[in-house]
Amino acid sequence: MTTIEFQAAVFRAPNTPLTVETVSIPATPPPGEVLVRLKASGLCHSDLHVIVGEWDGIPTPTILGHEGAGVVEAVGDGVTDLDVGDHVVLTWTPSCGRCRYCVSGRPVLCDRAAEHSANHVSFDGGTRVTSADGEPVYSFAGLGTFGEYAVLPRSAAVAVDRAAPFEQSALVGCAVTTGIGAVVNTAAVRPTDTVLVIGCGGVGLNAVQGARLVGARRIIAADISDQKLEQARAFGAHEVINTTTEDLGERIAQITDGRGVEVAVEAIGLPQTIEAAYGVLARGGRAIVAGQVADGVRVSIDPFVMSDQELSLVGSNYGSSRPDIDFPNLVDHYLHRRIDLDSLVTGVIGLDEINDGFEEMKHGKGIRTVVAY
DSSP, rough: EEEEEEEEEESSSTTTEEEEEEEEEEOOOTEEEEEEEEEEEEOOOOHHHHHTTTTTTOOOSSSSOOOOEEEEEOOTTTTOSSSSSSEEESSSSSOOSHHHHHHHHHHGHHHHHHHHHHGOOOOSSSOEEETTTTTTTEEGGGGSSSBBBBEEEGGGGGEEEEOOOOOHHHHHTTHHHHHIIIIISSSSTTTEEEHHHOOHHHHHHHHHHHHHHTTTTEEEEESOOHHHHHHHHTTTTSSSEEESHHHHHHHHHHHTTTEEEEEEEEEEOEEEEEHHHHHHHHEEEEEEEEEHHHHHTTOOOOHHHHHHTTEEEOOOSSGGOOOOOOHHHHHHHTTSSOOOGGGGEEEEEGGGGHHHHHHHTTTSSSEEEEEEO
């Protein structure tokens, strides 16, 4: 079998640097799969959760990365709707198209994705990458975008307009879809709604511009960083709250004349901010949990208040998206200047700089650092 050797950033143990290694992958993908040459991959907090040991059960060695874009280099037998040369954004919830979730329009909950991609293997339960020593190498979320190549199920690669730069379109594979989708799909925000976004990182800023995209009546952003709050204003926030100097509940009551917000999006993944989002809802309001928490985190809510005021605490996985529809649509929004992806990319690095990129993330620097191949 002909293989391709390439460079990848490999996770081997928590709290140790990723190692850039030479690995190999089949040059001819199996039936129903595609070979993608990665062009860009964003650094995400989900990868950092793994690196610092906050998520248990990650097999090793694993190529991390799950937010990527590239070019189709080969297609396996049976793949008829993607061609060599297509520009694609990768999705970490490849769908089977046949399970009850897929046929009901909720492909991010696909049975096969939950069974295989969530365990960092392909649909047949195997891996596609091999180390220089011949050991199997897992691909994080079934993708492994911190490498120059990936072999994926056909449904993990979504064709998008070739006019979009790879560094920007890569972010559609996670942060953009997660944030905008939490507002547009999960919360179904209406023009009459006031929306609060807690946390102004990559996901939160996209939640802000998602609220702007659908014409939310008022958009409020909360964070502990004045710099991030200024970024939130640039993305469409009407009001900002620095929670180190202002009480969130009091400020929300002041802004809304004591009513509260119809939608609160939590985009950090901390128990106190999830509870805070729920605590400032208006009657009938919806708190959307889009942030990813560390293993074992729990929150406390009052179920009487929930029922009495008809409040909702809702999880949002990948912005409740339909990647085959939403990815091209979001790229189209970008190309027509309805959403801003350029300002999200605050650093472009090479693969050999990836550990430095995560160190900067730990200190809250920038919005999104992108590895360009």
